[in-house]
Amino acid sequence: MSHYKMHLLVCAGTGCHSSESDLVYEMLHDEVERKGLSNDVQVIRTGCFGFCEKGPIVKVLPDNTFYTEVKPGDAQEIIDEHVIKGRKVERLLYLDPETNEHVLDSKHMGFYKKQLRVALRNCGTIDPENIDESIARDAYMALGKVITEMTPRETIELIKRSGLRGRGGAGFPTGLKWEITSKNHGDRKYVVCNADEGDPGAFMDRSILEGDPHSVLEAMAICGYCIGASEGLIYIRAEYPLAIRRLRIAISQAQSYGLLGENIFGSDFSFNIKLRYGAGAFVCGEETALIHSMEGLRGEPTNKPPFPAERGYLGKPTCVNNVETFANIPVIVLKGAEWFASIGTEKSKGTKVFALAGKINNVGLIEVPMGITLREIIYEIGGGVKEGKKFKAVQTGGPSGGCLTEKHLDTPIDYESLMAAGSMMGSGGMIVLDEDDCMVSVAKFYLDFIVEESCGKCAPCRIGSKRLYETLDRITLGKGEQEDIEILKNLGMVMKDTALCGLGQTAPNPVLSTLDNFKEEYLEHVNEKKCRSGQCRDLLYYVILEEECTGCMACTRVCPTHAIIGERRNPHVINQEVCIKCGACMEKCQFDAISLQKDYPREVQLTTNNELTV
Amino acid sequence: MSQKVIITPEAFEYMEKVTGTDGVEVRVNLPKEIIEQINEICDSFDNDPGELINVLHEAQNRFGYLPAEVQDMVAHNLHIPVAQVYGVVTFYSYFSMIPKGEHPISICVGTACYVRGAERVLEEFIKELGIKVGETTPDGRFSINCLRCVGACGLAPVVLVGDKVYGRVSPDGVKQIIAEYSS
Numbered sequence: 001m002s003h004y005k006m007h008l009l010v011c012a013g014t015g016c017h018s019s020e021s022d023l024v025y026e027m028l029h030d031e032v033e034r035k036g037l038s039n040d041v042q043v044i045r046t047g048c049f050g051f052c053e054k055g056p057i058v059k060v061l062p063d064n065t066f067y068t069e070v071k072p073g074d075a076q077e078i079i080d081e082h083v084i085k086g087r088k089v090e091r092l093l094y095l096d097p098e099t100n101e102h103v104l105d106s107k108h109m110g111f112y113k114k115q116l117r118v119a120l121r122n123c124g125t126i127d128p129e130n131i132d133e134s135i136a137r138d139a140y141m142a143l144g145k146v147i148t149e150m151t152p153r154e155t156i157e158l159i160k161r162s163g164l165r166g167r168g169g170a171g172f173p174t175g176l177k178w179e180i181t182s183k184n185h186g187d188r189k190y191v192v193c194n195a196d197e198g199d200p201g202a203f204m205d206r207s208i209l210e211g212d213p214h215s216v217l218e219a220m221a222i223c224g225y226c227i228g229a230s231e232g233l234i235y236i237r238a239e240y241p242l243a244i245r246r247l248r249i250a251i252s253q254a255q256s257y258g259l260l261g262e263n264i265f266g267s268d269f270s271f272n273i274k275l276r277y278g279a280g281a282f283v284c285g286e287e288t289a290l291i292h293s294m295e296g297l298r299g300e301p302t303n304k305p306p307f308p309a310e311r312g313y314l315g316k317p318t319c320v321n322n323v324e325t326f327a328n329i330p331v332i333v334l335k336g337a338e339w340f341a342s343i344g345t346e347k348s349k350g351t352k353v354f355a356l357a358g359k360i361n362n363v364g365l366i367e368v369p370m371g372i373t374l375r376e377i378i379y380e381i382g383g384g385v386k387e388g389k390k391f392k393a394v395q396t397g398g399p400s401g402g403c404l405t406e407k408h409l410d411t412p413i414d415y416e417s418l419m420a421a422g423s424m425m426g427s428g429g430m431i432v433l434d435e436d437d438c439m440v441s442v443a444k445f446y447l448d449f450i451v452e453e454s455c456g457k458c459a460p461c462r463i464g465s466k467r468l469y470e471t472l473d474r475i476t477l478g479k480g481e482q483e484d485i486e487i488l489k490n491l492g493m494v495m496k497d498t499a500l501c502g503l504g505q506t507a508p509n510p511v512l513s514t515l516d517n518f519k520e521e522y523l524e525h526v527n528e529k530k531c532r533s534g535q536c537r538d539l540l541y542y543v544i545l546e547e548e549c550t551g552c553m554a555c556t557r558v559c560p561t562h563a564i565i566g567e568r569r570n571p572h573v574i575n576q577e578v579c580i581k582c583g584a585c586m587e588k589c590q591f592d593a594i595s596l597q598k599d600y601p602r603e604v605q606l607t608t609n610n611e612l613t614v
Numbered sequence: 615m616s617q618k619v620i621i622t623p624e625a626f627e628y629m630e631k632v633t634g635t636d637g638v639e640v641r642v643n644l645p646k647e648i649i650e651q652i653n654e655i656c657d658s659f660d661n662d663p664g665e666l667i668n669v670l671h672e673a674q675n676r677f678g679y680l681p682a683e684v685q686d687m688v689a690h691n692l693h694i695p696v697a698q699v700y701g702v703v704t705f706y707s708y709f710s711m712i713p714k715g716e717h718p719i720s721i722c723v724g725t726a727c728y729v730r731g732a733e734r735v736l737e738e739f740i741k742e743l744g745i746k747v748g749e750t751t752p753d754g755r756f757s758i759n760c761l762r763c764v765g766a767c768g769l770a771p772v773v774l775v776g777d778k779v780y781g782r783v784s785p786d787g788v789k790q791i792i793a794e795y796s797s
């Protein structure tokens with residue numbers, strides 16, 4: 001990246017790719033050539049910048065100009081104005097929603113100010129398909145250092161001292177896992193990278209693999225050196241074609257440079273990496289299921305112990321780590337354990353990547369130091385709740401997690417505090433919910449997912465999650481009873497205690513946590529047949545507004561259940577007991593006299609009852 | 615998802631002749647070219663049963679889906695019971711035993727899309743095309759599938775038609791998307 005005067009970085013992450021960023025790249029590239037600037041200006045495709053909400057993104061170096069929502073047609077103007085004349089294209093700059101001013105460079109964007117990029121250090125700065133750029137940013141230096149200057153023991157000690165914990169969910173200390181695996185005997189051992197990322201709505205690991213694949217490959221080799229393995233496997237979802245392609249390219253480039261393969265750095269250490277593909281099963285993220293899946297079997301979990309560290313892939317000691325966990329390793333080796341341990345809280349060191357999504361202004365990928373508060377994430381980085389609505393909750397940890405509410409806004413986020421709040425770190429999905437979201441429906445959404453993804457091996461999860469789902473479904477349909485709330489609680493506790501694997505043990509979390517924090521919403525659904533968010537359609541009521549109704553009778557003629565009663569030229573009423581909420585009447589009424597209301601129209605119903613009985 | 619296997623006399627001719635990667639004769643109701651392709655795929659993975667999932671991925675890439683006969687052939691070549699192959703195919707949602715439509719429509723129902731209204735979009739597709747999730751229209755043009763997070767959450771709700779991504783889809787926009795492919 002040296003002899004060019006200017007670099008145009010075009011995001012080629014999945015988000016921007018979906019809105020034609022490759023065309024933007026081509027147009028910029030052609031324009032640079034046409035203007036004869038190819039020696040001074042370099043156009044490259046990078047991984048995700050994190051600011052996917054406003055993609056496609058084009059960043060200009062060295063001045064850090066951050067263009068958002070760039071269309072292929074904008075390429076010429078960027079080259080003519082910015083590159084040639086040095087004037088930034090104002091209309092493409094990020095518009096700060098608070099000050100309503102264009103922000104001149106990324107350093108001044110609220111989105112980036114509180115972020116600290118460790119695992120994502122290279123995402124959005126290098127071309128992931130060109131190993132030279134990674135090497136220019138120190139890729140494989142850590143591997144070199146470890147192999148030539150350190151023993152496996154020393155390296156493991158270093159990782160232990162850094163305090164790094166697994167980013168795949170449970171937060172097990174990484175150094176300790178490596179130590180255990182290194183001590184277990186086996187004629188062969190394996191390093192496995194868990195890139196299954198099944199949490200729906202999370203894309204941290206994918207972005208790392210797409211934006212900086214070498215950091216993961218390097219870390220796997222370091223792990224192999226430490227535990228005594230010469231083979232690594234990456235288990236990646238087949239739904240990630242771009243990440244797969246970049247990994248394949250990265251592996252072959254690393255091999256051709258001798259950074260992977262036999263006798264790396266002239267030592268007697270050899271390490272090779274292969275890809276294994278998942279095929280759309282959430283449970284395969286669980287490490288024992290993942291191992292079975294890699295063996296070509298159904299991805300059903302088995303009891304632990306034995307842990308993979310004792311008996312894993314093909315029965316050999318296996319170290320399974322998450323993508324983001326690996327991405328942290330090379331920096332720790334280069335910058336030292338103490339540096340890493342200086343970031344974060346007492347028990348949770350370093351940073352965490354979150355996929356911020358839902359009802360938030362800046363949807364995207366963020367990396368923040370552990371210990372940051374939810375308020376900082378939502379209001380400073382995330383730019384607040386969409387459309388100025390009221391914040392309601394944040395769902396973390398996906399289908400295994402729970403929600404944090406207003407009262408948790410100022411709690412520092414780390415493994416322990418999330419646990420204490422009834423949620424968990426999970427892999428890092430963070431879904432923001434606002435007043436329009438019904439918490440019972442959210443819980444139902446996750447249970448629906450679990451029912452579909454439960455492998456069915458053990459009864460508590462197979463039957464329990466189905467029963468939980470049905471109960472939630474009843475409640476959202478307005479057929480819930482008081483005792484359903486007890487059923488949810490008891491069943492949830494039983495599942496937690498008795499399910500075989502983590503999937504079933506954590507499946508009740510979304511229910512239990514919403515029950516804890518939003519009990520009144522559950523009760524409203526059950527007792528008043530009311531959904532305050534208006535999301536449960538069966539709990540909305542078609543009501544005729546007396547003042548607006550002209551008594552034209554158009555609605556009575558279309559109502560399939562004859563639910564509407566009234567005399568010609570007199571206001572009509574809808575009998576809620578008969579109405580099936582088809583909406584036909586509302587469509588027909590020319591006077592906007594029919595409205596949808598959240599409260600059960602008790603009084604109106606009483607009158608209709610009287611009229612009916614007369 | 616049972617499949618009826620109809621053996622035509624012509625196919626039976628082939629069945630007498632074809633052999634698997636191990637040179638042993640098999641009886642499968644498939645044209646010779648297809649069998650050769652399956653053999654080639656299995657060979658490329660050394661007929662290793664541990665590579666079953668990779669083999670199936672490759673086969674689905676080629677044929678678009680995994681009919682019972684293809685599973686028979688794979689089982690034969692990898693020396694494992696057909697039940698195991700079938701068990702794997704039905705376990706993983708990525709594998710399909712029915713052909714997808716010419717324009718496969720996938721609606722993202724990941725959490726980010728869900729909270730931004732994916733459900734209504736899905737309902738609209740179901741209504742417009744008159745098929746359920748996992749089905750293909752009788753004319754073979756469209757099929758509907760759900761998937762969880764394509765990683766374009768910033769564009770939620772997201773719909774894929776083939777490889778083309780549609781972002782911020784509203785229920786009202788569904789007709790237009792279908793119309794694009796209907797000519």
Ligand SMILES: Cc1cc2nc3c(=O)[nH]c(=O)nc-3n(C[C@H](O)[C@H](O)[C@H](O)COP(=O)(O)O)c2cc1C
Pocket residue numbers: 165166167168169170171172174194195196197198199282283284285286287288320321322323325326427501502503
């Ligand atoms: C149902 C379930 C799904 C999981 N999904 C993932 C996943 O998608 N990615 C991941 O890295 N870990 C996942 N895990 C955690 C893994 O089992 C394992 O703990 C992790 O990969 C270990 O790596 P780490 O120590 O680096 O976090 C899942 C666990 C369960 C119970």
Ligand code: SF4
Pocket residue numbers: 283300301453454455456457458459461462499500501502503504505
């Ligand atoms: S808890 Fe669920 S996913 Fe885990 S083994 Fe039991 S049935 Fe399968």
Ligand code: SF4
Pocket residue numbers: 544548549550551552553554555556571572588589590591592593594
């Ligand atoms: S169509 Fe509208 S105005 Fe006419 S009777 Fe019905 S509610 Fe009243």
Ligand code: SF4
Pocket residue numbers: 542558559560561562563564574578579580581582583584585586
């Ligand atoms: S919503 Fe349908 S069933 Fe209910 S009153 Fe209107 S037309 Fe009748």
Ligand code: FES
Pocket residue numbers: 011012013014015016017047048049050051052053055056057364
């Ligand atoms: S995909 Fe471009 S910023 Fe995330």
Ligand code: FES
Pocket residue numbers: 200201202722723724725726727728762763764765766767768770771772
């Ligand atoms: S949840 Fe739909 S793209 Fe991520």
